[in-house]
Amino acid sequence: MIEHIQHLLQITDLDQATIMQLLARADAIIHADQHDREQQQLLAGKTLANLFFEPSTRTRVSFELAAKRLGAEVINFDEQQSSMRKDEALLDTMLSLQAMQCQFFVLRHSENSIVTTVARQMPPGIAVINAGDGTHAHPSQALLDLFTIQQHKPDFSALTVAIIGDIKHSRVANSQIAALQMVGVKAIRLIGPAELLPEPYADPRIQFAHDIRHGLQDADVVIILRVQKERIAAEQQPDLDAYYHDYGLTRDRLACASADAIVMHPGPVNRGIEIDASICDGPQSVIRQQVRNGVAVRMAILLLLAKNMDAYS
Ligand code: CP
Secondary structure (H helix, E strand, O other): OOOOOOOOHHHHOOOOOHHHHHHHHHHHHHHOOOOHHOOOOOOOOOOEEEEEEOOOOOOHHHHHHHHHHHHEEEEOOOOOHHHHOOOHHHHHHHHHHHHHHOOOOEEEEEOEEEHHHHHHHOOOOOEEEEEOOOEEEOOOHHHHHHHHHHHOOOOHHHHHEEEEEEOOOOOHHHHHHHHHOOOOOOOEEEEOOOOHHOOOOOOEEEEEEOOHHHOOOOEEEEOOOOOHHHOOOOOOOOOHHHHHHOOOOOOOHOOOOOOOEEEEEOOOOOOOEEEEEHHHHOOEEOHHHHHHHHHHHHHHHHHHHHHHHHOOO
16 A cells, blocks of 8 residues: 555555555544544644646536545636746746645646646645646546445456547546546446447457447446537547437446446536437436535545645645
8 A cells, every 4th residue: 555645646646555545434423423523623724725727517516525624725716817828837836835835736737738837836734636647647536436336336457447438538547547447447348439439449348349338238337528619620530429429328228237336427528429418317326415415525535635634734
């Protein structure tokens, strides 16, 4: 198990034991009573800065709630009102915030490597959390997804997980696949048109399917992803009607999966494109449970990173 981790930039910063410990901590947080919660101001005196250079609802708000529920202060940095409009670099911006005693930086950016680059230039005792960078990684989303799966299907080794959609451009899928590999699921099926699937993996548990019904056969967990239009060149944008026709999750397609399969989506959801509204709101959907779990899982992440911080204080 990893004792002291400074940043959370990608799932492979963790090992399996640390992932399981994070999930257990999130579970304890969810089941804590009000008295326990009041006692747990474990991040009192600390400050978290949310720096989002791409839109977000779930990740930004849940990190804010997670930090506040642990007693920390939160800054929601607004690039448009900041000196970055006067060409100040991201690193200098973060170092200025650090000078004002911000210890946690939650960073979302459209570029793949920038979060890792600035994290490496932060001094000891400062934690950077990757809240989604380009097509690279979104580790806290993958962890809350694992946690949600575990609540319904505790034996990871028995699971076949189907991921449907634009996997090629999805940082969520990259992190989910890495996390599912690490906890030892039985199979991962990546389903979509050739132009939205990634390069093949060496891991024989990861299979590709272009036929959604074939790919969904007996799946225990069905993860839907939206088409990442903002990461696809204009001339390569898929026709969304055709996409729904071939890959939209409908009731009859979902019937190919196990009868007790759960349906997940990291959000934002585009009803009628990648998923039918009736499934989104139906009995197999755990989509809003994922969002709810995001706060507890992010509290667990902050507590894990605070352990390293405290070693420097
Ligand atoms: N899943 C996710 O990252 O959602 P937001 O873009 O709303 O943060």
